[in-house]
Every structure is written in structure tokens, then in C-alpha cells.
Amino acid sequence: MIYLDNAATTKPCPEAVSAAAKAMTECFGNPSSLHRMGLDAQLLLDSARRTVADSLGTESGCIYFTSGATESNNLALRGASAAYGRKRKKIVASSVEHASVEETLQALERAGFEVVRISPADGRFSAADFVNACDDDTVLLTMMYVNNENGYILPVPEVFSAVKRRYPHIITHTDCVQAYMKLPVSARRLNAELISLSGHKIHGGKGCGVLYIRKGVRVLPVVTGGGQEKGIRSGTEGVPMAAAMGAAVAALAPGISERWERAVQLREKLVSLMSEIPGVEINSPEDGSPYVMSISAAGKRSEIMLHYLEQRDIYVSSGSACSRGAQSGVPEQFGITGKRADSILRVSITAETTPQELEEFAQALRDGINSVRG
Amino acid sequence: MKEIILVKYGEMALKGLNKKSFEDMLTKNIKRRLKSLGSFCYTSAQSTLYIDPQLDENGNIADLSEVAERVGRIFGIAAYCRACVCEKDFSDISAKAADYLSDTLSMARTFKVNAKRSDKAFPMKSPDICRELGAVLLEKFPDLSVDVNDPEVTVTVEVRDTNAYVHAENLKGAGGLPVGSSGKAMLLLSGGIDSPVAGWMIAKRGVQISAIHYVSPPYTSDRARLKVEQLCERLTDWCGGIAFFCVPFTKIQEAIRDNCPEEYFTIIMRRLMMEIAQRIAAKEGCLALVTGESLGQVASQTMAAMACTDAACRVPVFRPCIGMDKTEIIDIARKIDTFETSILPYEDCCTVFTPKHPKVRPKLENIEAAQAAFDFEPLIREAVDGTEMKLFTPGYKAESSF
16 A cells, blocks of 8 residues: 555554553543542643643643644634634635635634635745735734645745734734644744644544644633633543644654655655656645645546556545545646646655655556546 | 843842852853753853853754743843844944844834943944944934934944944843852742742742642642642742652641641641741751741731741741732732642642631630640651652653643
């Protein structure tokens, strides 16, 4: 099996699996219980919290566990706009956000907010466009750090720093799902007040996400109940998956730059392999994340190619897996339309992907282009 | 462009012959606190310490905003700032000032230039520097205007022995004296709002604090102890390392409940706490006890009650919060980041067996007579012997009780 769909989800690492197993078999108490079993579960949860906090260069009091990044994004946008958006009604966002942000923005639009979406010009985002779109009436600025469909790295640190200097009241949110554990993500350097993270994109297993909330920033809860996570996210904490995410972060955090180097080499390899196949075009920017590459396969429809590759036990995705094949509009934003957009495949690697796997993929792709019609 | 941190000494600059020992202590404290952030070159001159970040073996350099944040929590520092290092040459100073401060100046409406020329060999006098640099900056930033009385930004140029420095911020330091310069004291840390504040205030005066906490399982829970450990951890950001002593107190509390009049329970308990604290303090070389009491706050904190407590003490008891209102204490607790932890709702030993109607004006002879009704000495010894010690150093993470 050659798994090249790591932007959709990753295989849980052994550390995460054993942490989850331990939490399920030994520390199965409810963290809210007053007795020792409860305390043990709480300590396990808090140690995961601390690991995540350390990785962001912040305190554990700023880390809130959720069920995943979709919930984190919902909580960030709905919660912050509810807390700060009574008078200020404008939200600035990028035009290429993940559905969990974009759909939430649309819901906020229906609730009376004005959303300004900044598009790339000639395939590039300009920091100035974001800064200039912000004003005194803006409550929230949200932009993803790394695009999930093509690996484009948005100028989050520049934009947030410039915006916070001029408009300290604007709450800055970034969806770092595809950046976390791949690029250095430091709350301070990004100048972000809200950061969404996902466990299952970093080998931590599905069912756990994180919202970082900078100290002093208010977010009103979306889910109410027993007051867990300081009342920000009620519901008995998912200790096993949080522990798994913590274990994955602990295992990955020290090697971010080495893995990046390896990913860059793999990407170079992939680029040269793709350039040898007639009709294959690369849609990702050269300076994007090496972990995600969007290609267009010579006009062959994405889904057909995907299933062709699947027959060869090679797994990639058509655009973004979350949108289940539906076109997201992101390629269009980057100027990719028509047949080229219909034939997009997303190849997303990990640092552990081998050059041989890429070669096999390239061969299969070449064969597919030659044999598949449509 | 090279950036450093300038640290201005606090009142220790006024000390006489032993000024050097204060300076050495401060430098040692700063080095210890910054060590984990990278490597630095420290030089001291003219009541100022220069913290110059160096490339480490991996070619990394420390993040100065984090350095500045930590420096702001070290006692003995009156003020500090991030500054840009310039050649002692006006054209270099003006070019770097415009570049280094461009963000700040382009946002501001008014400014002034302030020059300090401690190197009198520098050809321009201070007013000349102000005027000339002001002119350069006005030309570069046409939206700015000069306001010498109430400027939004004060650009400071310091011409010193080896270099000139430009900065636009003078941040207030934590003040006080370097921790360790005033000896050691033992803080009675309950887990409430007041005692961490008391410890912080005494540490500010140069005292290295140890902390003592009493646990009474099953009346108090592990979570309550973890909460106090978390408070200790928070305090280390300011106070440096803290030795934390955890005293098993259940038997003593039960003995008081069983053998002494109910209305004297709290006072006798406090006297016994003091007794244990001073025995451990003596072993640790602590010269005083510190408590978070505030006059009249609760029944055990009336003047009469404190007199009864102090009668059991052979060392000075410092109560820095004594004249403060709760709101003032809370303001400090928020500032030093202990408030959120302090208000976690776990029962502590002070609230176990509290009498319904405690004596507000106890008489010492009555208290002493009541306490003499039972021989506490064996229990005190057992508690001291059973005390556990844990060391907290800055950056040490206690198991949290979120």
C-alpha cells in the first residue's frame, strides 16, 4: 500500500496508539470525578495539554481540547464574534479557507456579519490586501496558515503583526491544521489569538482537536453543559484521544526541521517525476508546503484517476478529501479552471514517504493517463 | 541590525560599598533565568547591564521578546528596554534610528528625542543630538510632529562608552532587590489568594522564599495540594527556585478537635502551624515566617488573634498584606498570574473543622491553657518528620489541576 493522502488523515503513530490504549484501559476515570481515578484522568489530560502548549510556546491554560479542528474553527469564529461582535460587524477572511471556516462564515453572514474575502492575485496573496481590508469596524480576521488543497503558505505572521499593530482590537484566528508539526507554529510569532489544530493530521488519531485561546481573549461557548474546559467546551473530555494527540506532538515536535528537509527532498523528487509525464501540471506554488502537492493529470477526471490508482493500491485524493469530490472553489481562486481543475489530484506525503513510493506512484500515474479514458 | 537589552538597576544602585555584591547577585539571577533561552554576553557599566544575545552552537539566537518578558519578572531591575546598537557616529545613529523605529514612528503622531551622553568625548552635545536626530526623523516620517511635553513616542539615544543605543520604550522593571540579597524566609502557603501575593511581596525585597503547606487527607484532596504546587510554579517566574514543604496535618487537626474548645480551634491550629513552620525554617536557614494575613479579614486575623499566634513564634513573622484590602491583593494576584489558580474551589486545611463561632478577641492565657490540655509535641515531631520536600525551579512544570 502506498498512502499519499496524508493531508486527509494520517496513520496514528505507535506513541499515540499506546497513549490512547493506556487511557482506555488504566486511566478511564472521568476527569471531573473528585476521586483518584478522576484525578489520574485529569492529570493525563493536563499532561497532553502541556505538551501541546509547549509546542506552541505558550501556557497550558490557553489550550482547549475539542472534538477536532472543525469544532475548533466553529468555536473560534462563532465564539469570538459572539463575544466581540455586538458593535463591530465585519470579518476579514481569505477566500481559500477550509469548509469548516467558510461555512461558518456563511452562517455568520446570515446572522448579520459582513464577511470580506481576500483573494489571491495571479496566484499570490498579498499581505497588504488583508491589512487594508481591516478597519475599526472589523471584529475578526481569519486566515489559514497552509492551504489544505495545494500547500500554499499564507502570510499569516506578516498580516497578523501588521494588523495587530494598527488595530489591536481585531481578534486574529488561524487554522493551522496543515501547518502544525510541519512548520514551526508559535502563538507569539504568528501573533495569533486563536489557533485551530487537529490531532488526526499529525498522527494523533481522529476525535481530538485543539483551540488555542490567548490569555485574556474571550470566546463564548458554542456547546454548553457541565463546564468542562473552563466552560469553553462542555462535555466529558475525550481523554484517550487527547492523550494520543499529546503523545503524537511529543514524538513529532523535536524533529520538525529535519522532517521538513526530508519533505523538501521528496517534493523535489516528485516534481521531477511529474515533469517527466506528458500533460501533468503542478498546481502548487514552488514555495508552498512540501507536504502537499496538487497536480493536474492531463485532463483525466480526478475521480477516475483516483480509483485507477486505488486499484494499484495507491491512495491519493481529488482536491480536498473533506469536500468528498465536490469542487471547493479553491483551484479557481488560484487561477486553475476548466479541464485542469477537473483533473486535480492531491498528493500529500509525510517525511516517512520513500522515494520508491513516489516512483511507483509516478509509474502508475503514467500508466493511468495512458489507459484511462474520460 | 543588532539588538540588545539594557537593564537599569533599581534601588541597589544607591547602595554603598556592598553595591557590587547586589549587582553580582542580580546578574547571577538574570543569567540563571535566561539560560534556557539561548546564550548571551553580559557586561555591566554605569549602573546598567547589557544583555547581548549571541549565536549558539546551532546558529540560533534568542527571541528578544521572550527575553524581555522574563527580564520584566526579575526583582532588582528598575527599568529595561530593547535597544538597537549603533556606532558612535551620528550618521549611523540617525540611519539606524529611522530604520529600527520605523514601525513605531509611522504609527505615532507626536514624538520627541531624548539624548543622554555619558561619553563626553562624543563631539555632539545632548541638545544637538536631539535637534539633529529630530530633524532627520521628521524628514523621514512626514506625518510626525514634535511634542516635547506629551509625546506619544520618546526616542532615546544613549551615547555610552563603547557604543550608542537607540530605543523608544522604557519598560518598568519588577523593582525591589535581587532575590537572595536579603536572606531566606518561609512562606505559609495555603492555596488562597493572599499567601502567594505575600510571598511575592517579600521576594521582591530580595528574600529567597521557601513554602510550607499543610495537608489533611481525607479532609483535603490531592487536587488541593496540586493547586498549591501550581501556585509555587507560578511564583518561581518571579521568585526563582522555591523549596516546597508539604506537612501531614490530619492527626494534629483531629487532636485539636477532640481535645480543645471549639471556639479556639483556628487559633490553636495556627499556633501549631507556626510551630512546625519555624522548626522546618530553622533547618532550612530561614530567618522569618511570611503569611498572607490581612488585618481584620477573618476571625483569625484580628489583632488579638494575631497576637496569640505570634506568642508561639520565636522568629519574626512578616505579613506584607496586613494593610491591604482584598481588592488590592487581588490586583496583585492577577498581575502575578496566581489568581486563576487560587480561586479553584478545593477545600484546604484552613477550612477543615472551622468553628461556627470563632473567638474574635481571644485571650492568650485562655488559648495557652486550652492548648496545654493536650501534649501536641509527639504529633508535631511526627508531622515534621513526615514532611515531604519538592523543589520548584523556574520553568519546572508542576502537575496541573487546570
